[in-house]
Amino acid sequence: MIADPSWATSRRAMGERKIRVLIAKPGLDGHDRGAKVVARALRDAGMEVIYTGLRQTPEQIVTAALQEDVDVIGLSILSGAHMTLVPRVMQLLQEKGLQDVVVFVGGIIPQEDIPKLKALGVAEVFLPGTLLEQIVHVVRQSVKRSLQTSE
Amino acid sequence: MTTREMTSHLEEALSRWEEQTLRPTLARLPERAAEFTTTSLRPIKRLYTPLDVQHLDFERDIGFPGEYPFTRGIHPTMYRGKLWTMRQFAGFGTAFDTNKRFKYLLEQGQTGLSVAFDLPTLMGLDSDHPLAEGEVGKCGVAVSSLEDMEVLFDGIPLEDVTTSMTINAPAAVIFAMYLVVAEKQGADWKKISGTIQNDILKEYIAQKEWIYPPAPSMRLIVDTIAFCTREVPRWHPISISGYHIREAGATALQELAFTLRDGIEYVEWCVRAGLDVDAFAPRLSFFFNCHNDFFEEIAKFRAARKVWARVMRERFGARDPRSWMCRFHTQTAGCSLTAQQPYNNVVRTTIQALAAVLGGTQSLHTNALDEALALPTEFTAMLALRTQQIIAHESGVVNTVDPLAGSYFVEALTNEMEQGCYEYFEKIDAMGGMIAAIERGFPQKEIQEAAYRYQQAVDRREKIIVGVNEYVLEKEPIEVPILYIDESVAEIQKERLRRLRARRDNTRVRRTLEALKEAARGTENTMPYILECVRAYATLGEICDALKEVFGEYQEPPF
Numbered sequence: 001m002i003a004d005p006s007w008a009t010s011r012r013a014m015g016e017r018k019i020r021v022l023i024a025k026p027g028l029d030g031h032d033r034g035a036k037v038v039a040r041a042l043r044d045a046g047m048e049v050i051y052t053g054l055r056q057t058p059e060q061i062v063t064a065a066l067q068e069d070v071d072v073i074g075l076s077i078l079s080g081a082h083m084t085l086v087p088r089v090m091q092l093l094q095e096k097g098l099q100d101v102v103v104f105v106g107g108i109i110p111q112e113d114i115p116k117l118k119a120l121g122v123a124e125v126f127l128p129g130t131l132l133e134q135i136v137h138v139v140r141q142s143v144k145r146s147l148q149t150s151e
Numbered sequence: 152m153t154t155r156e157m158t159s160h161l162e163e164a165l166s167r168w169e170e171q172t173l174r175p176t177l178a179r180l181p182e183r184a185a186e187f188t189t190t191s192l193r194p195i196k197r198l199y200t201p202l203d204v205q206h207l208d209f210e211r212d213i214g215f216p217g218e219y220p221f222t223r224g225i226h227p228t229m230y231r232g233k234l235w236t237m238r239q240f241a242g243f244g245t246a247f248d249t250n251k252r253f254k255y256l257l258e259q260g261q262t263g264l265s266v267a268f269d270l271p272t273l274m275g276l277d278s279d280h281p282l283a284e285g286e287v288g289k290c291g292v293a294v295s296s297l298e299d300m301e302v303l304f305d306g307i308p309l310e311d312v313t314t315s316m317t318i319n320a321p322a323a324v325i326f327a328m329y330l331v332v333a334e335k336q337g338a339d340w341k342k343i344s345g346t347i348q349n350d351i352l353k354e355y356i357a358q359k360e361w362i363y364p365p366a367p368s369m370r371l372i373v374d375t376i377a378f379c380t381r382e383v384p385r386w387h388p389i390s391i392s393g394y395h396i397r398e399a400g401a402t403a404l405q406e407l408a409f410t411l412r413d414g415i416e417y418v419e420w421c422v423r424a425g426l427d428v429d430a431f432a433p434r435l436s437f438f439f440n441c442h443n444d445f446f447e448e449i450a451k452f453r454a455a456r457k458v459w460a461r462v463m464r465e466r467f468g469a470r471d472p473r474s475w476m477c478r479f480h481t482q483t484a485g486c487s488l489t490a491q492q493p494y495n496n497v498v499r500t501t502i503q504a505l506a507a508v509l510g511g512t513q514s515l516h517t518n519a520l521d522e523a524l525a526l527p528t529e530f531t532a533m534l535a536l537r538t539q540q541i542i543a544h545e546s547g548v549v550n551t552v553d554p555l556a557g558s559y560f561v562e563a564l565t566n567e568m569e570q571g572c573y574e575y576f577e578k579i580d581a582m583g584g585m586i587a588a589i590e591r592g593f594p595q596k597e598i599q600e601a602a603y604r605y606q607q608a609v610d611r612r613e614k615i616i617v618g619v620n621e622y623v624l625e626k627e628p629i630e631v632p633i634l635y636i637d638e639s640v641a642e643i644q645k646e647r648l649r650r651l652r653a654r655r656d657n658t659r660v661r662r663t664l665e666a667l668k669e670a671a672r673g674t675e676n677t678m679p680y681i682l683e684c685v686r687a688y689a690t691l692g693e694i695c696d697a698l699k700e701v702f703g704e705y706q707e708p709p710f
Contacts, residue, residue, distance in 0.1 A: 053280075
């Protein structure tokens, strides 16, 4: 297991490698159409994408993020449990020293929750109808920004 | 003129039109696209003529409503006799909250109930289970025990309403709870009517809320069907569902073909278990999605009836005409709703609902405009219901049976859908049936592929979604008020469960759970044992866990 985030950061800072993304389905929600479509779009855009499969706990997601040394986590939630699950993921990322991993949320998210999620450190929230090219673009930009700030 | 002479005459006429009228027009004004396709990306021709339906025989393929092959509807008079059941799916928060919403909907003229359960309930978990955290009451009502079910239907006489319950992996348990509530109300099981979804195959394919592996899951379904034929004869023990398959990204044809092939699988299992096909087939029901592409959807519904009638009569040798009828519920497409400019969703839903009615649905749920953002509020739920009432009472489409029959386009499309189904059936049969196909990921992969192709078409703006990739507004002009479910629901549920577990006769609970496990290990019908557990106030989680001990749990194969 790669547990040394400083090593991961320096490797990332060297630039060369592909953006690594973990697409995760936290909670009990089984709606995985969005997660799978986004995973494939990011893959087609040249990123390395790991999909966790369904019903992962925040602990499992953060462990996978650490093991897979990802730059980005995409959380897909359509069940309304985002205000419980996302804060838990963000807190665990902090605890594991993974605060520079960029986190996105996609799914059925009421407007009023978007600022709350962003205040927790979520980089962007994608609602139904978001175009794939937009997701790819925002992911690339955010990883670039994150690398600049962590250098 | 012979048929052949007529055909060649028409072909000549068509070529003449193409040459003399069409060609100059195209030269002056080219069409807007090289190809026109449906929402499912199926190519559609410029023009349909009698040539496209020449191989169809009126009596064999179209015929009369209420008669084989039921292309035109399962009732001879359709909506002239009785309107479809307006059945709005509802459920959120605690059983108290949803009971209030049910009473509100009934007061507004809704004619049947439809229960949405929360995710822990759908997964057979009690509200106080650690995995339920954050999910209790969110996308449906939390029901962990008979006590919750009693509250849910408090003041609603179960002999007088019909209730549809969207529940699958733990369907037998939730159904048992409903039956015990009916029993306590003094309602006669022989008179109560409704539906449990109870369709595990589409869970493996699309919705993904499973508990047990396929074989024991199918056994539970056969048990409920067998139990209903004896004890609850007016109940629909299964609603074979394409809705979720479509929502996961399937095309209209895939939705239809996979759903009907699931239906074949259930019938095969029941027949193998020794049930007479005509004893249970009249109680089978279906559930379809209705997406935006108006004619494609109508063709899908008409083809559904035709294919199912042929399957039941020819493949299974059913003799009772009621066994041949594909009766179905329809829900407008949740996945067609946009979070952007959500008021536009009212218009989308209206078009979809109209297609469902022209397709001859038996019941209908219209989505509320805010469902790409959250659960509907009381106001948006009412507006969705009003949409159906306007179609029923103001549009005039109900005045005649199957008004689109005979349209060259609709009949050609209906026939294409039918033939497409048979092709999928052949493939799946060759794989060894639907369960074998699911285990190798066949329908799942087909759906994923279709979902991706569709999204790419949207991204490339080959498919325009108003407000999403065209006519976009920088700022939403109107904010939509949201129904918010807070964590107090989970707290209330936890407290109710704590008190229930302290108050009930726990020896009886243990005894009934042991008896259920024993029955599950053998071949007896499990329903009477589940009913005993429910009567003892064993919780949903306890009953599902007892069965897990015997049946094990399903793991999705990676693909």
